[in-house]
Amino acid sequence: MPEKLNIIESTACPLPVENIDTDQIIPARFLKATKREGFGENLFRDWRYNADGSTREDFVLNHKKYSGKILVAGRNFGCGSSREHAAWAIYDYGFSVVVSSFFADIFRNNSLNNGLLPVQVSDSFLQILLTAIQAEPETEIRIDLEKQTISIGETGQSESFGISSFKKLCLMNGYDDIDFLVSLKDEIHVFEEKTGRC
Amino acid sequence: MSKTLFDKVWDAHIVKQVDDGPDVLYIDRHYIHEVTSPQAFAGLEKRGLTVLRPERIVATADHNVPTLDQHLPIRNELSRLQVETLITNCRKHGIGLYGLNHPYQGIVHVIGPELGFTLPGLTIVCGDSHTSTHGAFGCVAFGIGTSEVEMVLASQCIMQPKPKSMRISISNRLGKGVTAKDLVLYVISKLSAGGGTGHFIEFAGEAIRALSMEERMTICNMSIEMGARGGMIAPDETTFSYVKSREFAPKGAEFDSAVEAWKQLKSDEDALFGQEFTFDASDIAPMITYGTNPGMGIKISSAIPDEDEVLPNDRKGLGKALAYMNFERGKPIAGTSVNYVFVGSCTNGRIEDIREFAGFVKGKKKAANVTAWIVPGSKQVEKQAEEEGLLRILEDAGFALRQPGCSACLAMNDDIIPSGEYCVSTSNRNFEGRQGPGARTLLASPLTAAAAAVTGRITDPRTFL
Numbered sequence: 001m002p003e004k005l006n007i008i009e010s011t012a013c014p015l016p017v018e019n020i021d022t023d024q025i026i027p028a029r030f031l032k033a034t035k036r037e038g039f040g041e042n043l044f045r046d047w048r049y050n051a052d053g054s055t056r057e058d059f060v061l062n063h064k065k066y067s068g069k070i071l072v073a074g075r076n077f078g079c080g081s082s083r084e085h086a087a088w089a090i091y092d093y094g095f096s097v098v099v100s101s102f103f104a105d106i107f108r109n110n111s112l113n114n115g116l117l118p119v120q121v122s123d124s125f126l127q128i129l130l131t132a133i134q135a136e137p138e139t140e141i142r143i144d145l146e147k148q149t150i151s152i153g154e155t156g157q158s159e160s161f162g163i164s165s166f167k168k169l170c171l172m173n174g175y176d177d178i179d180f181l182v183s184l185k186d187e188i189h190v191f192e193e194k195t196g197r198c
Numbered sequence: 199m200s201k202t203l204f205d206k207v208w209d210a211h212i213v214k215q216v217d218d219g220p221d222v223l224y225i226d227r228h229y230i231h232e233v234t235s236p237q238a239f240a241g242l243e244k245r246g247l248t249v250l251r252p253e254r255i256v257a258t259a260d261h262n263v264p265t266l267d268q269h270l271p272i273r274n275e276l277s278r279l280q281v282e283t284l285i286t287n288c289r290k291h292g293i294g295l296y297g298l299n300h301p302y303q304g305i306v307h308v309i310g311p312e313l314g315f316t317l318p319g320l321t322i323v324c325g326d327s328h329t330s331t332h333g334a335f336g337c338v339a340f341g342i343g344t345s346e347v348e349m350v351l352a353s354q355c356i357m358q359p360k361p362k363s364m365r366i367s368i369s370n371r372l373g374k375g376v377t378a379k380d381l382v383l384y385v386i387s388k389l390s391a392g393g394g395t396g397h398f399i400e401f402a403g404e405a406i407r408a409l410s411m412e413e414r415m416t417i418c419n420m421s422i423e424m425g426a427r428g429g430m431i432a433p434d435e436t437t438f439s440y441v442k443s444r445e446f447a448p449k450g451a452e453f454d455s456a457v458e459a460w461k462q463l464k465s466d467e468d469a470l471f472g473q474e475f476t477f478d479a480s481d482i483a484p485m486i487t488y489g490t491n492p493g494m495g496i497k498i499s500s501a502i503p504d505e506d507e508v509l510p511n512d513r514k515g516l517g518k519a520l521a522y523m524n525f526e527r528g529k530p531i532a533g534t535s536v537n538y539v540f541v542g543s544c545t546n547g548r549i550e551d552i553r554e555f556a557g558f559v560k561g562k563k564k565a566a567n568v569t570a571w572i573v574p575g576s577k578q579v580e581k582q583a584e585e586e587g588l589l590r591i592l593e594d595a596g597f598a599l600r601q602p603g604c605s606a607c608l609a610m611n612d613d614i615i616p617s618g619e620y621c622v623s624t625s626n627r628n629f630e631g632r633q634g635p636g637a638r639t640l641l642a643s644p645l646t647a648a649a650a651a652v653t654g655r656i657t658d659p660r661t662f663l
Contacts, residue, residue, distance in 0.1 A: 018515050019391055019491050023629040028608040032262065032276035034236035034283050036344075046631045051617065075511065076392040079425055079491070080629060081608075082327040083234065084343035105361075105395055105427055106327060110343035164359065166219025176345070181353035182247065184214060184222060188355055191213045191224055 003115050004174040008096050008143040011068035013060050014133045020073055021080035022107065026089040028081075039085050040092030061093075065137040069096040072129055072141075076100075077118075078107025087111045097143055099150065101126040112167050113176060119143060119150055125159040128152070145172060200466040202363045203432050204398045207338045207463065211321045213355055220357040226320040228254055228350050229306045230293070232284040233261040233610070234325030238348035239287040249291040251354045256315050257288050257295040260305045261326075262610045265573050265600035268298050277611065291351075304576020304602040307331040307544035311415065312578055314444025318433040318460040323350055327422045328544045328626065334414035335441070336433040336463045338398070341422065361427045362396055362472040365465075367403035370479040375660035377554070378413035379546060379624065379643035381405065382420040383485035383495040385477060390511045391493035394426030397472065400465060401431050405479035411440040412550040419545045420626055423492035432464040484658055487628045487641040488531055489519035494628070498646065498658045501530050522630055523638050524618075532656050538621035539570040539651040540633070541644055542600075543607035546624035547575030549582050551644045552599075556588040558648035558659065564596035565654030571613055572597055573605040597651070609634045622650040 030042040047059050055062045071090065077100035078086060087110040090098060096116065101123045103111075111118045121129070132139050132152050140153035145168060151158030163171075170176060181188075192198040201209070214222040235257075242249070249255070262277045272278035281298065288295040296302040302309055307328050310316040316332045322339035323329060325347045332339035342356065350356055366385060372378075386393075399421050406414070414431050421429030438457050441447050448456050483497040494512055496503065502525045505513050512519075520527065541547070541555050552574060564570060572592060574580040580602060583589050589599055606613040607625035609632070615621045617636025624647050628639035640656065649659040 017518070018511065021491070021627075021629045023608075023627070023632050027631055027635070028261075028610045031233050031610065032274070032280055034240070034280060036237050036240075046635050051635060074514075076395070076425070079391055080327065080627060082325060082329075082341035082343055084237075084325075084345060087343070102392060102395070104392070104425055106341055106343060109346065109358075113343060113345035164219050166216050166357075177357045178241075178245065178247075178345075178349050178352055181222065181349050181355055181357065184353065184355070187222075188213055188224070188250075188353060192354075195210075195224075197224070197226075 005096065005115060005117055005171045006145050008069060009140055010070050011138060012070035012072050012133050012141050013066045013068060014130050015060050015071060015073040016130050018074035019076045019079055022078060022083050022086040023080055025078070025086040026083065031083060031085050036088055037092065039089035040094065043089040043093045069094060070099060070141050071095045071097070072099045072126070072133060074100065075102045075123065077103050079104040082106045084110040084114070087114045087116050091116045099126070099129065112171065115171065117143070117145065117171065119161045121150060121159050121161060128157060200469040202465040202469045202471060203336060203400055203430055203463055204338065204363050207319055207321065207336065208360060211338070216357070220359045222355050223321060223358055224355055225323050225350050226254065227256065227310070227315055227322040229310055229322065229324035229329070230255060230257045230347065231261055231306050231326065232259045232280040234344050235287065235347055236280060236283045237344045238351055241348045242351055247352045249293065249351045252292040254354060255293045256310065257284060257293050258303055258306050258309055259284055259297045261604045261608065263298055263603040264611050265603045265605045265613055268601045301577050304578065305544045305547060305604055307419065308547060308575030308579065311335065311411070312444070312576060314441060314447030317441060317447060318437060319463050323356060328419050330422045330426070330428040331415050331419040331544055333418040333421070333428045333430040334411060335437055336430060336460070338428065338430070340428045361398045364394060364397040364399045364473040365471040366399055366401050367476045368401070368405035368479050369403050369476065371405055371408055372479045372482060375645060375663045376482055376484060377643040377645055378409055378416040380485045381479070381482055382417045383487065383492070383641060384482045386420065386424050386493050387485065387495040388477065389424050389475065390509045391423060391491040392425040392511060394421060394424030397426050399424070399426045399429045401429055406431060407434065410550060411436060412548045415548065416545055420492070423626055433460050484643065484646050484660065486531060486646060486656060488523060488525055489516070490522055490628055490630050492626065492628060492641060494519060495641065496531065498532055498656065501528050502526060504528065532658060534620065534656045535567070535654060536620045536622050536650045536656060537567050537569060538615050538619050539568055539647050540606040540621055540623040540625060541647050542571070542573030542575065542605050543625040544575065545626040546644050547573060547579065549579050551624065552579060552583050552588055553586070555644045555648045556591045558645055558662070559595040559597065559652055560591045562595055562652045564651055567654045568651050570597055570651045571600055571606055573600045574602050576602050606633050608632060622647045622656065
């Protein structure tokens, strides 16, 4: 069961690259595990490390000045494969929120099912956010899930974001879809009978 | 009210609608494989739940299996454990498994249709984004994550907000040497890698109607590469004759009455789509990708584009992509020396693809510099290739057929393209490192792959036709 989410206040890591696909987030060769834990180690593996295992100093997660629970990334984040390992890796690394101006569908669902909040903002707000973080890495970003707002500490600039009220309820209370679906057992059975499926 | 094909299939599967939330959708077929299912079964057990409808699940091992010496134990310990975990989970829950060495084993999206599990009008999910393939039969089929696999195991249902609808119509017919793969790469290059996000896409028009089922599967398979949840094509006589006599498809009178119902699966004439696009098949030529997302495709006769020639979405990333691919703006892509060719995957690993490749290389020889991996999509494809004499043609031309699996499409097994090498690949993704760290993927059709395999360079296959 995911942890309950509501207010997240943290510094952030800027990754202004567009179309970041799930093969970059977690390459296929690290999907061989049969457990959910430990994928954070290989998050952005080939951007974070050289082939010989040494760290790539030019990559944002290796910059000492950036840290925090919020990843801010370019448009069309999480495109590609359905591997939930991508959401697990980001969460396992220590992020609670990914901010982008556009998310791929499956990645968005996978995140919501794991207590990782995808916050979709406008392209212009994303630019403001990235500029603020890059100018001052200590910038605090505040995300209020109940009010559905994201705001930038010093300047107070803010924007609201969308989320279905069902998913919001799930995230704020740590519920997941499986509990709900299992509670519908009788209705599912009625559907099967009505449509000749059993 | 008028409905699209997508509306008809989706709406017929709604068990419950949640206020300002997702629909609870009933799932007719659930395909599973070794990589995205173990954590779902573990989660189910942790909650003390069981599998609700094991008879609706079909399992196979494909993503992580070797494509040589499949009769031997898998050498990689982690890969072996994943495959063994699948066997254990299927046994425990009474799920039909077409695992390694089974005569029906293969890539999940190849065996589903081949065995007649995929039928028009069904809802189908799998923990794999290329589940969109099955939309070629008029199914609502989409990829899901592992938590969602767990949901479907537990309840045979999934919770999804209803996607929007889009129609892409292709007028006229494809020219000689231009394939379904070129068609879909062309469409993605026009609409971008994110252009279909949030949508189910219906493919329609004369060019689509003229395609075989294998070709239609290639198109729907790649709809996820536009970000779409899925692609769909209305079933017709081509569909019905493909499905007829498949092992697990209905037979006799049952089949006939199913066909009558399937004939209703089409968009009403006045149905409205959220978005509509039309393209002309006569403008489509053999395509190849030059960059690091599937939207970065060009006609094989074109030069590597400049910033002002690419889609706005790709402008910022062009420099990074070209640096990774070692391509220069303005230089022709044809003629680039290529040392690797991969034919296979759920996109182009079906019998027609192997036939097309073999037909092209017949009487020619593999270029000395080329390492070619020809990987059938299933054991049945492998068997058919042998029965049709394709294996002999391939061997005479210096090629060999490997054993079925996802292979170098995602390089989870040992089929890894070395760093820095170009690979003309019939697969679906050209992301950085997709085929191995540092590997440079050039997506293309089986014909273009064949032309590269015999010339050792990127070559327009039409020059040989």
